[in-house]
Every structure is written in C-alpha cells, then in structure tokens.
Amino acid sequence: MQTFALLGAGFIGRVHAENLAAQPHIRFARIFDVDPARAGELAALHGAEPAAEADEVFADPDIDAVLIASSTNTHADLLKRAAAAGKAVFCEKPIDLSLEVARDAAAAVRAAGIPVMMDFNRRYDAAYAAVHDAVQAGEVGQVELVSMTTRGPSLPPIDYLKVSGGQMRDQTVHFFDLLRWITGLEPVEVYVAGAAMVDPAVAEVGDVDTSVAVLRLANGAIVQIDSQRRIGYGYDERIEVNGSVRMVEAARHRTGFVNHYGPGELRTNGLDVGWFERIRGTYRKSLDAFVDALEHDSRVPAPLEDGLRAQIIAEAATESLHTHRPVAIPEGL
Structure with missing residues (x-):
C-alpha cells in the first residue's frame, strides 16, 4: 500500500x-x-x-x-x-x-x-494503445508515413498562452511523445509552419494557433502533425500509421455510433465537446500504471527521459516555427 x-x-x-x-x-x-x-x-x-x-x-x-x-x-x-x-x-x-x-x-x-513517471496520459487511450500494439507487433511492416491530428474547440485565454511555452511545447508535445512511443523511432529533423488564424493577439504574444509540423524519422519515414487551437465542430484527435504492408488508424472519437435515418436525412453522433471530455479516463489509467510499477518494483512506463525527449523535439519545432527553416533534432538528452 x-x-x-x-x-x-x-x-x-x-x-x-x-x-x-x-x-x-x-x-x-x-x-x-x-x-x-x-x-x-x-x-x-x-x-x-x-x-x-x-x-x-x-x-x-x-x-x-x-x-x-x-x-x-x-x-x-x-x-x-x-x-x-x-x-x-x-x-x-x-x-x-x-x-x-x-x-x-x-x-x-x-x-x-x-522512479519518476511523466503523465503522458494519451498513451492510455484505448485507440492509441491499439495502434501502438499493432505497429510494435509489425502489423504495418516498415513505418513509412504517419499522420496525426490535434485540434481543440476553443482558444485558451491569452494570459494562458503567454506562459504556456507556445503551441509546440504545450499542445503538440503530446503527439511528439505519442509518435516516439507508437513507432519506436526517433525524429531527426522537423519543419513547422504556423499562423495566428483565430486572434491576432496570439501573434502578439509570440505564438500561433494553427500549425503543421513535418518530421523525418530515423528510418526516413515522414510524419505530419496538424495542430489547431480552435475548430468549430468539437474536439478532434486522430492518428494514422501507414507502412510497407498495411495501415492502422485511430479514427475520430465520436460520442456514439447510432445513426438516425429519416426521409432525406441522416442524424448521427458528433465529437466530444472538449479535450477533457475526450481523454478524462486516461488520467486514471496512467495513475494506475504508475502505482502498478511501484508495487512490482518495475520500470515506470513513461519515465522522465521520455519527457525530456518530447521536450527536445518541441524545442526544435519551436525554433523551426520562428526561423522558417528545418531544424535538426539533437540526439540523446
């Protein structure tokens, strides 16, 4: 206990x-x-x-x-x-x-x-875990192309953005971690294009609210991560890994799967209204994994080193965003 x-x-x-x-x-x-x-x-x-x-x-x-x-x-x-x-x-x-x-x-x-575990709780989303397991089992063959999406329903307060570290460090960083975890490969280069599409005040604090990061993995594979702070249709996260053999996908997470058919119409379920509604249950699963590691004196699943690696990638991505040039991602910690 x-x-x-x-x-x-x-x-x-x-x-x-x-x-x-x-x-x-x-x-x-x-x-x-x-x-x-x-x-x-x-x-x-x-x-x-x-x-x-x-x-x-x-x-x-x-x-x-x-x-x-x-x-x-x-x-x-x-x-x-x-x-x-x-x-x-x-x-x-x-x-x-x-x-x-x-x-x-x-x-x-x-x-x-x-023992220190970082709360990269999205690893405990059932769909993302299934993608990880399929890729690590060799189901897709050699990883060749990865597409990831992280899109939120509303712009955070500007006062929050001032101290958040920017979109790469605050929002996209979760997907830098998921990318390493799912593929088992290290990104070696990143190029980011971004813009303040929602509010000019975002640019005034040195940030963006809409971006696309393109990364090259150690095996040559290409990755695209698109990030938006505000969309008009709910909360949207998706991951697709395409390999030499087949493709595996964690699709849009709908709130339900009941279709209502009527004369000339179809009503169905939409997406979660916010990020917390989408991933709330993963916080509990992440904590459970930590407690289990302590009880069995085993290695924690998301050690501090993983937090450092995700941060190193986010630093390089932030540099690319501001210099408008590709940036090599340093090896190690």
Missing part, C-alpha cells in the same frame, strides 16, 4: 485527487497548494490532510510518492526536492519550459535513483 501526497489543487489537481482517492492500492494522505483554502477544501472532500508547506510533505517519512500537479514553473524544483527526499514522483508535463532547467532536474532524479 503506497502512501501519496498531491502537490497542486487547481483544475488538474482536482482531477488527480479524485483518481488518487479512488485508487484501491494507495493511501491518499496529504495535499499541498499555494492557496491553503483550496488545499483544505480538496483535502476535506477526499479524506486527506492539508499541508501548510510543501516541506511537510517531503519531510514526512510515511509519504512514499508525490503527484506533482502544480503550476509548470514549480515542477523542476519539486522534482529535485522529491529526489532529495527519496520520494517517487508522478509528474504532470512539462518538466519545465526551460530545457536546461529540465535537464538539471532530470540529473538530480537520476542521481537519486527515484
């Missing part, structure tokens, strides 16, 4: 708190947030105890693991403190918006030898 503490009681912290409380193989003990009232309210809701300071969590010998769901600018520091305290970590992405800061935190984690 692992004892957990939650660091961060905002929106995503509340999602994780619900899953921690429902997980049968852990004891959900403590919650810390910079807003004590918010931590107290969430702790009372789930039978945990609020912590006045993060130090209380790291100094508590009964805490085996921490779940980091606080603001992005705190992740690296909390990772290093967890490493010093010998606590296992389940961490929201990214490690930090600065690649050098992220590398420094990763070095501390490696030196301490603590």
Whole structure:
C-alpha cells in the first residue's frame, strides 16, 4: 500500500485527487497548494490532510510518492526536492519550459535513483494503445508515413498562452511523445509552419494557433502533425500509421455510433465537446500504471527521459516555427 501526497489543487489537481482517492492500492494522505483554502477544501472532500508547506510533505517519512500537479514553473524544483527526499514522483508535463532547467532536474532524479513517471496520459487511450500494439507487433511492416491530428474547440485565454511555452511545447508535445512511443523511432529533423488564424493577439504574444509540423524519422519515414487551437465542430484527435504492408488508424472519437435515418436525412453522433471530455479516463489509467510499477518494483512506463525527449523535439519545432527553416533534432538528452 503506497502512501501519496498531491502537490497542486487547481483544475488538474482536482482531477488527480479524485483518481488518487479512488485508487484501491494507495493511501491518499496529504495535499499541498499555494492557496491553503483550496488545499483544505480538496483535502476535506477526499479524506486527506492539508499541508501548510510543501516541506511537510517531503519531510514526512510515511509519504512514499508525490503527484506533482502544480503550476509548470514549480515542477523542476519539486522534482529535485522529491529526489532529495527519496520520494517517487508522478509528474504532470512539462518538466519545465526551460530545457536546461529540465535537464538539471532530470540529473538530480537520476542521481537519486527515484522512479519518476511523466503523465503522458494519451498513451492510455484505448485507440492509441491499439495502434501502438499493432505497429510494435509489425502489423504495418516498415513505418513509412504517419499522420496525426490535434485540434481543440476553443482558444485558451491569452494570459494562458503567454506562459504556456507556445503551441509546440504545450499542445503538440503530446503527439511528439505519442509518435516516439507508437513507432519506436526517433525524429531527426522537423519543419513547422504556423499562423495566428483565430486572434491576432496570439501573434502578439509570440505564438500561433494553427500549425503543421513535418518530421523525418530515423528510418526516413515522414510524419505530419496538424495542430489547431480552435475548430468549430468539437474536439478532434486522430492518428494514422501507414507502412510497407498495411495501415492502422485511430479514427475520430465520436460520442456514439447510432445513426438516425429519416426521409432525406441522416442524424448521427458528433465529437466530444472538449479535450477533457475526450481523454478524462486516461488520467486514471496512467495513475494506475504508475502505482502498478511501484508495487512490482518495475520500470515506470513513461519515465522522465521520455519527457525530456518530447521536450527536445518541441524545442526544435519551436525554433523551426520562428526561423522558417528545418531544424535538426539533437540526439540523446
């Protein structure tokens, strides 16, 4: 029975708190947030105890693991403190918006030898997992062409975009991770074209809301990832992997599959209204995988190194977006 503490009681912290409380193989003990009232309210809701300071969590010998769901600018520091305290970590992405800061935190984690899993929860979407399994089993043959789509229903607030790190680091990064995980291949080059199509204020903060990234994989295969912040028909994610033998696809995720036929008409189901509705269940499955790894003393499925690699790709993609040139993706960490 692992004892957990939650660091961060905002929106995503509340999602994780619900899953921690429902997980049968852990004891959900403590919650810390910079807003004590918010931590107290969430702790009372789930039978945990609020912590006045993060130090209380790291100094508590009964805490085996921490779940980091606080603001992005705190992740690296909390990772290093967890490493010093010998606590296992389940961490929201990214490690930090600065690649050098992220590398420094990763070095501390490696030196301490603590298990750390990044919450790349889309790996636990049933359709994406089926695509991964098919590709890894050799069903498609040699991977030759990959198409990926990530499209959201509404533009986030401009204040959020100012601190998000940009579309490549904030939105497309999930698909950089999925690309590596599904194909087992490393991207070696990226070119990105983007534009602010929704609101000129997006360009004013140095970001885009619509983009296409073209990547070349180590075996020569070509990848296209199109990303949109705002579409008019719901929330849309898709993945297609075409190989030398056949193709496998995770299609648009409809809310249902009932067709209603009438004279001259057909009514059917549309897409989820937002990203959270589409992937909510994957947060629970991702946490379950982490707990299972701790219980069996096995390697976590999405280690910190995977977070670094996705971030390195996102850095190169961001550089390409702003220079309008292809950028080689560095090897290693």
